[in-house]
Amino acid sequence: MDLKNKLIQYILAFGAITFLIAGVFDYILMPMYTRHNTGHFLVDVQGKQLEEAIAMIEAEDFRAVVNDTMYTNKYNEGTVIDQYPKPRLKVKSGRTVRLKIAHPEKLVSIPNLIGQSLRSAEITLQQLGLRIDTVYSEFNPEYPNGTIAWQYPKANDTMKKGLGIQITLSKGLPPDFYQVPNVIGLSLNKAKEYLAKARLKVGKISYHEDQDLVPFTVLDQSISEGTVLDRAMKINLVVSVLDLQDIFNQLTNDP
Numbered sequence: 001m002d003l004k005n006k007l008i009q010y011i012l013a014f015g016a017i018t019f020l021i022a023g024v025f026d027y028i029l030m031p032m033y034t035r036h037n038t039g040h041f042l043v044d045v046q047g048k049q050l051e052e053a054i055a056m057i058e059a060e061d062f063r064a065v066v067n068d069t070m071y072t073n074k075y076n077e078g079t080v081i082d083q084y085p086k087p088r089l090k091v092k093s094g095r096t097v098r099l100k101i102a103h104p105e106k107l108v109s110i111p112n113l114i115g116q117s118l119r120s121a122e123i124t125l126q127q128l129g130l131r132i133d134t135v136y137s138e139f140n141p142e143y144p145n146g147t148i149a150w151q152y153p154k155a156n157d158t159m160k161k162g163l164g165i166q167i168t169l170s171k172g173l174p175p176d177f178y179q180v181p182n183v184i185g186l187s188l189n190k191a192k193e194y195l196a197k198a199r200l201k202v203g204k205i206s207y208h209e210d211q212d213l214v215p216f217t218v219l220d221q222s223i224s225e226g227t228v229l230d231r232a233m234k235i236n237l238v239v240s241v242l243d244l245q246d247i248f249n250q251l252t253n254d255p
Contacts, residue, residue, distance in 0.1 A: 042097065044087030050078045050101055057097050067098035073160075075102035105160050112155035113148045118169060121148055125165065133164020137171055141179045141228050145172030178232055182225035188216040188239050195235055203234030210240040 040060050045053035050066070057064040067084070075081055082100040085091055108128050113121045118135070125131055136150075143149040150168035153159060173179060181198050183191035192202050208219055222236035223229075 039090045039092050042083075042085055042087055042089050042091055042095075045080050045083055045097075045099070046087065048080050049076075050080060050099070053080045053083075053099060061093040062091075063094065063096045065096055065098055066101055068100040069103045070100060071103050071105045073105050077102060077104050107158040108161055110151075110153050110155055110157045110159060110165065113151045113165070113167060114155070115143065116148050117146055118148070118167075121167065129161035130159070131162075131164045132167060134166040136166070136168040138168055139172065139174040139177075140168075140170040141173050141177070141226070143170035143172075145170060174228070176230070178229040180221075180223045180225060180227040180229065180235065183218050183221055183235075183237070184225075186218050187214070188218060188237070191218045191221075191237060199232055200229075201232070201234050203236040206236070206238045207241045207244060208238055209242070209244045211242060213240040215240060215242050 040062075042062070043056050043060055045056050048056065054064040068082075070081060072081075079102045080099050081102050084098045085095070108130055110130070111124055111128070113124070116124070118132075122132055138149070140149045147170050148167050149170040152166045159165075178199055180200065181194045183194050186194065188205070195202055203222065210217075210219070213219075217240045218237050219240055220238040223233065
């Protein structure tokens with residue numbers, strides 16, 4: 001046998017021994033070391049209720065712990081929405097499976113913002129985890145300029161944290177408009193002052209005899225309180241007197 005043939009035999013023998021050693025390492029020694037054959041394929045418990053999921057995991061000789069909570073209304077409370085290790089992986093017996101479960105989102109009771117300034121409303125909402133989403137503006141005689149006259153959702157409704165509220169800011173009275181004040185119950189002189197401040201005037205005065213009221217108390221007004229006028233108008237009043245004859249005499253004696 002020449003040298004060349006011997007060399008080929010040595011190479012073949014070395015390759016066979018190497019292959020045998022690698023096979024023993026991969027299929028005998030490594031599985032023994034890692035206890036590979038003692039593992040199980042992990043069950044899929046996503047979408048299950050927590051109690052059922054734990055029972056399924058423990059039945060496969062694993063441990064289950066709740067590792068995280070997600071606030072969401074997309075799933076029923078206590079539903080498993082994620083797990084680690086992932087399903088269908090082969091893992092060692094006794095391994096801890098960490099679960100993420102769903103919990104209902106916390107709803108916030110909406111405060112009453114009507115009459116507040118924009119800045120005050122922003123601070124109030126920020127403390128509750130809410131915000132102002134859209135701001136409208138309009139002339140509104142019922143609320144001073146710069147205050148909130150409308151909001152949606154309304155006070156005492158509930159909504160998720162992080163969402164926004166729509167509001168309307170009042171721009172006060174429209175330009176060149178007049179709002180009628182309430183002068184009923186005032187003295188005639190005081191009623192004239194109130195009307196003057198509103199840039200209105202007293203019109204016709206009628207008298208009504210009433211023994212129980214202080215004379216010249218306003219009993220009625222021709223245009224209701226809060227009415228917004230586009231031009232200055234005279235407001236007719238009805239006032240009380242003790243004796244109508246006195247008023248008649250006064251009127252007839254006037255030059």
